[in-house]
Amino acid sequence: MNQIRNVCVYCGSSPGGRRDYMAAAEDLGRTLAEAGVGLVYGGGNIGLMGAVARAALDAGGRVTGIIPQFLVEREVMLGDVQELLVTADMHERKRLMFERSDAFVALPGGIGTLEELVEQLTWAQLGRHDKPILIADLFGFWSPLLTLLDHMTEHGFLRQGLALPYLVVKRVEDILPALEGAAPLLAALDDEASTATLEQL
Template sequence: MTGSGRIANICVYCGSSPGHDESLMRAAEHFGRILAENGIGLVYGGGNLGLMGAVARSALDAGGRVTGIIPGFLAKREHMLEAVQDLLVVEDMHSRKRLMFENADAFVAFPGGIGTLEELVEQLTWVQLGRHDKPVLIADLSGFWAPLLALLDHMRETGFIRRDYEARYLIADRVEDILPALRAAYAVNARPRRSLPQEF
């Protein structure tokens, strides 16, 4: 992380499965290369499977910096990627998520399962409650997140997301648009908050 107004590390939430759409694996690989080519570190869940493994291996292959954070009980299940420069094996999911937050300047949610959804929604909640102002971007590749985006719109329409407690997020439907969107949002806040209060 840096106080210079430049994004140093981006946390990517994504599935430990490849899914059925092969274009999503290619998108994850593409984004890994983009991070490396721009000198931005990847912070991710530490596994070597699915989209998770694809983005990390691609970043490494392109000479990028990768920090993997994984709970010990998932090390075998998600085939922990030991080739990363910084591999942190933690005790539990709570520790993993907190370290991912503390080591990142911005967040991207690629397609994934329940775990990815939970990580994304947690960040949206923290933004909504004013606990941090780091950019959060939903990578709606191939329309994957369209049902969630529709649900969020429904929550607004029915009064459960109020204007004074908006869940702020960015949306990109092309990999090439992710980094420019994050940089623009990050530049708005010269000194984003770096850590969550103890209650989180």
């Protein structure tokens, strides 16, 4: 059974410096919709955010937008989604995005996208969740970050046993298969943990 029902996509509220970014966001939105996987995203109608959401909607997909009140006008809230949640602040927004998602994907983006990605990596490293986290290194966008993570490991700040559990792909078409491949492994680990708990009882 597919464990991935809803995917949270983090991405820029700007289109970026090359057309390929917008096209990739649109491809991902269509891919999720065609696979029957819901999209959870930041609620805006501009940049990559708007592109991924509109493409998912145009392909008949389910979209949940979650946006804080102060960004409703700045990010031109997309009102056409099936579910739109307006939150009091960024903290509530990120919490709801986490709760409503089975996996996380980082497309190209700015500081906000980076912060959301790193927060999920931090929570996973601390054992607060085991949902798949995928870095879509499209056109090498995230390569400097991946190099930095390797650098942190080499210098002993990402210690053995505390490795960051993330996936990396370079093509949009590989995103969903990678997430689906990781989900059964996580489900098996959850089953093992439940069995071990029952045995201890």
